[in-house]
Amino acid sequence: MKLKALSFRQPWANLILQGKKxxxxxxxxxxxxxxxxxxxxxxxxxxACAAHGVDSTSLTTGxxxxxxxxxxxxxxxxxxxxxxxxxxxxxxxxRERLFGWVLANPRWIEPPQVVKGRLxxxxxxxxxxxxxxxxESAGETAKSQKSKVKLDDLRPSSFDSHSAxxxxxxxxxEAEGRYRLAFAQTLVxxxxxxxxxxCPAPVKxxxxxxxxxxxxxxxxxxxxEALRQNGYKATDLGANRREPFHLDEASGVxxxxxxxxxxxxxxxxxxxxxSHGIRLMTAEELFYWYSKCTTGPAAERAQKALRVLLSDxxx
Numbered sequence: 001m002k003l004k005a006l007s008f009r010q011p012w013a014n015l016i017l018q019g020k021k022x023x024x025x026x027x028x029x030x031x032x033x034x035x036x037x038x039x040x041x042x043x044x045x046x047x048a049c050a051a052h053g054v055d056s057t058s059l060t061t062g063x064x065x066x067x068x069x070x071x072x073x074x075x076x077x078x079x080x081x082x083x084x085x086x087x088x089x090x091x092x093x094x095r096e097r098l099f100g101w102v103l104a105n106p107r108w109i110e111p112p113q114v115v116k117g118r119l120x121x122x123x124x125x126x127x128x129x130x131x132x133x134x135x136e137s138a139g140e141t142a143k144s145q146k147s148k149v150k151l152d153d154l155r156p157s158s159f160d161s162h163s164a165x166x167x168x169x170x171x172x173x174e175a176e177g178r179y180r181l182a183f184a185q186t187l188v189x190x191x192x193x194x195x196x197x198x199c200p201a202p203v204k205x206x207x208x209x210x211x212x213x214x215x216x217x218x219x220x221x222x223x224x225e226a227l228r229q230n231g232y233k234a235t236d237l238g239a240n241r242r243e244p245f246h247l248d249e250a251s252g253v254x255x256x257x258x259x260x261x262x263x264x265x266x267x268x269x270x271x272x273x274x275s276h277g278i279r280l281m282t283a284e285e286l287f288y289w290y291s292k293c294t295t296g297p298a299a300e301r302a303q304k305a306l307r308v309l310l311s312d313x314x315x
Contacts, residue, residue, distance in 0.1 A: 002282060003067065005037035005124040007117045010061055011054040013040035017066040017106045023087035029073045030121060031309045034288045037124050038066040039117045051091065062122060063112035069288065070134075070249065072102040090174075167252025168244040169226070172210065172236070179239040180212030181223065185252060189257045194312040207294045209259045218271035222258050223278060226251040253290045254278060261291050261306050272310045277310035
């Protein structure tokens, strides 16, 4: 599994994975958002260890020790720096040009993966099978267990064990043989009674977005690719189509993300950049961004951040 990684001195790497440090301070920013491997560098800050009650001799260094989600990067003025002291845990005086990297969902890698650290963001490969994965948050440690790294761990938070995700693409005919396409995703309670018309399975979540005209034409290659991956032919798509196209989870998440990111854009070159960037995403990145772009009050802000990340135009 290929991930972006970032180096942290100890004890900060451990404090991040324990859920105690949720804001990392950097003098630079990045457009990247998503899973981030935590590399514990060779340097140990012994004063910081003493301040936070950490045994400096027990710390792992020179290895990847966990994964965390980079949620946001915020510029910090002196007031914000002071107000968020409990998040960054830094006792030093404020200095000009500081950015707060907001971190969430920490999980350990065991055993740690020994690699060579580098400056700034760098790429690493983590074996798909890991002996032990743990999750720690708010000081409470979940019981560790032997497991594989599964895509289930990176799916949208609304995808739970009692829900089934259904993805489909519908043709919406217009005048003169033209049409729009509507992408839809529905979460249905799997435990609801089946076959009772008077008691349908309740819909938990519904995501729907439509594309047409030049915007749809700019992402047509992604649409055709998704259809082919699900056993359809390109000739099945047309204004006279009435039955929905049913999509599997992987192609549904990718196509849905393209529709969400492309909807407000008219510039062809930017549409191509965004479409191409999403096609190159790993499964982990797709599920992370789809969750952010469809869940909660910050969904629209996440969609905007994705457009900025994948295109030259920052608007």
